[in-house]
Amino acid sequence: MQYILDNPGRVFELTIEHLQLVFSAILIAALIGIPLGILISRVKWLALPVLNISGVLYTVPSLAFFAILIPYTGIGKTTAITALAVYSLLAIVRNTAAGMNEVPASVVDAARGMGMGQFQRLRLVELPLAIPYIFAGIRLATVAGIGIGAIAAVIGGGGLGRLIFDGIRTIDSNRIVAGALMCIILALLAEYGFSKLALLLRPDMRVKAERG
Amino acid sequence: MITLEHVTKTFRMEGHAINAVDDVSFTVEEGELAVLIGPSGSGKTTTMRMINRLEEPTSGKISVNGQDVMSMNVVNLRRHIGYVIQQGGLFPHFTVAENVATVPRLLGWSKKKRRERAEELLALVGLDPAIFANRYPRQLSGGQQQRVGVARALAADAPIILMDEPFGAVDPITRTQLQRWLRQVQQDVKKTIVFVTHDINEAFLLGDRIILMRDGHIEQNGTPADLLRSPETEFVKEFIGDEFALQALEHTYIAELAKPVPSRVPDDTLVIPAGMSIPEASREITQADTTGHSGFLVTDEEGKPEGYVTYEDLASAIGEGISSGAESSDEVIPELLESEDA
Numbered sequence: 230m231q232y233i234l235d236n237p238g239r240v241f242e243l244t245i246e247h248l249q250l251v252f253s254a255i256l257i258a259a260l261i262g263i264p265l266g267i268l269i270s271r272v273k274w275l276a277l278p279v280l281n282i283s284g285v286l287y288t289v290p291s292l293a294f295f296a297i298l299i300p301y302t303g304i305g306k307t308t309a310i311t312a313l314a315v316y317s318l319l320a321i322v323r324n325t326a327a328g329m330n331e332v333p334a335s336v337v338d339a340a341r342g343m344g345m346g347q348f349q350r351l352r353l354v355e356l357p358l359a360i361p362y363i364f365a366g367i368r369l370a371t372v373a374g375i376g377i378g379a380i381a382a383v384i385g386g387g388g389l390g391r392l393i394f395d396g397i398r399t400i401d402s403n404r405i406v407a408g409a410l411m412c413i414i415l416a417l418l419a420e421y422g423f424s425k426l427a428l429l430l431r432p433d434m435r436v437k438a439e440r441g
Numbered sequence: 442m443i444t445l446e447h448v449t450k451t452f453r454m455e456g457h458a459i460n461a462v463d464d465v466s467f468t469v470e471e472g473e474l475a476v477l478i479g480p481s482g483s484g485k486t487t488t489m490r491m492i493n494r495l496e497e498p499t500s501g502k503i504s505v506n507g508q509d510v511m512s513m514n515v516v517n518l519r520r521h522i523g524y525v526i527q528q529g530g531l532f533p534h535f536t537v538a539e540n541v542a543t544v545p546r547l548l549g550w551s552k553k554k555r556r557e558r559a560e561e562l563l564a565l566v567g568l569d570p571a572i573f574a575n576r577y578p579r580q581l582s583g584g585q586q587q588r589v590g591v592a593r594a595l596a597a598d599a600p601i602i603l604m605d606e607p608f609g610a611v612d613p614i615t616r617t618q619l620q621r622w623l624r625q626v627q628q629d630v631k632k633t634i635v636f637v638t639h640d641i642n643e644a645f646l647l648g649d650r651i652i653l654m655r656d657g658h659i660e661q662n663g664t665p666a667d668l669l670r671s672p673e674t675e676f677v678k679e680f681i682g683d684e685f686a687l688q689a690l691e692h693t694y695i696a697e698l699a700k701p702v703p704s705r706v707p708d709d710t711l712v713i714p715a716g717m718s719i720p721e722a723s724r725e726i727t728q729a730d731t732t733g734h735s736g737f738l739v740t741d742e743e744g745k746p747e748g749y750v751t752y753e754d755l756a757s758a759i760g761e762g763i764s765s766g767a768e769s770s771d772e773v774i775p776e777l778l779e780s781e782d783a
Contacts (some may be wrong), residue, residue, distance in 0.1 A: 339530030342495055343544050357534045432532045433577040433731030
């Protein structure tokens with residue numbers, strides 16, 4: 230705590246760096262993961278291999294993953310973002326596919342019967358209905374990414390991990406606590422923010438059913 | 442007008458070819474409400490779904506106003522045919538007004554025009570736009586959702602509407618209300634409607650024409666009175682004479698339907714005692730030859746003619762089914778509507 234109060238500028242700078250790291254990774258993962266999720270909800274035989282591959286990637290220990298990537302992407306932010314994006318992929322792909330599969334058949338049938346084309350159905354009906362699932366996936370990935378992102382400091386990724394690893398090196402528990410605390414605050418804020426955002430995009434989720 | 446000519450739909454299941462619809466031909470005239478009815482697996486829903494090409498026929502020809510549907514742009518075809526399904530199939534993330542205005546939106550109407558149209562239709566289906574327009578489907582009762590579903594099908598003023606068991610998922614009392622209500626709306630809008638159901642009472646109440654199907658083919662195609670007085674096959678007899686379908690009428694007697702005897706009644710007119718219940722009389726009639734007759738005589742205990750019942754009246758009484766106790770639909774509906782909103 231004391232460290233944060235004594236070095237507000239430094240902590241703020243690292244927090245911003247951390248957020249940039251995580252959000253770049255999430256953005257990339259979403260840009261790949263959401264279309265991939267839609268694809269595997271349509272082309273069923275692809276679902277198993279895609280989910281298995283992203284599942285296996287998810288289980289690779291983060292430190293090992295960073296090490297594997299270094300020869301290709303070097304030391305620094307690129308490696309950190311790549312690894313975080315890969316970790317985020319599973320949650321986003323799986324949740325997008327689940328959300329698409331949860332769209333009631335009767336609603337899809339109505340959309341077809343009323344003359345919506347494939348793309349209109351996706352844009353007007355299926356994606357909006359899958360939003361709570363997709364956002365749950367992004368939220369999960371972000372919270373995990375904030376934690377894993379701290380390890381990225383080891384390979385020069387920057388962010389709040391720097392505080393923690395500096396603290397370990399200099400045996401300064403204040404810095405460790407400061408870094409960890411900021412990570413927790415970020416995770417909680419992300420959790421809250423994405424829940425709110427999902428409700429903003431799906432105003433109908435805010436109203437209660439008046440009857441069964 | 443909708444015409445089906447020798448339409449067959451074959452599904453492949455585990456290597457077997459099954460004709461879900463087998464050489465079906467019929468015509469639905471403009472402004473007519475045709476009911477497709479039959480037990481499950483009879484092909485009635487598949488038949489309906491081929492009209493807007495949600496299923497495509499394996500062979501045969503379907504035309505809408507003289508145009509072969511297979512030659513039309515499928516998206517365009519569907520936008521000009523209203524579609525109502527069970528539980529309305531409403532979009533849960535659209536408000537009621539947005540749901541109603543879906544097809545106008547697809548057709549590129551302006552926002553203002555869409556809104557006006559939605560409000561107009563909500564009023565037509567008996568839902569106050571001021572209260573309902575901005576609600577979401579989950580805030581409505583099942584019956585209200587069905588009304589919105591019907592309003593949505595009417596939104597782009599499509600001349601043809603397909604209804605797939607639209608009232609199948611609501612409780613019996615609400616269903617009766619909705620059926621009576623649809624009959625009134627149909628009197629105003631006069632659409633060409635194809636209505637799928639498995640409920641014989643519903644078919645008798647709503648249908649100008651009933652097409653009874655079994656195992657993919659048509660058993661009989663005719664008016665409700667036709668089916669009642671001259672069933673063409675044993676299956677039709679059974680289906681109509683079904684105790685279950687008619688049991689609600691067991692305590693309604695023929696005498697209640699009797700009107701004064703017309704001045705000229707043919708000598709071979711069927712005679713039914715006044716004390717017979719409607720199901721009993723229906724069984725009598727399906728057994729008798731009633732060709733060329735418009736109705737039957739009702740006699741008192743001593744066998745003297747007391748009144749006359751037309752087959753049309755009998756058919757609509759059967760259609761009224763469980764609601765036969767209600768005095769008049771005009772009086773009942775507003776009252777029930779209020780309780781639904783409460």
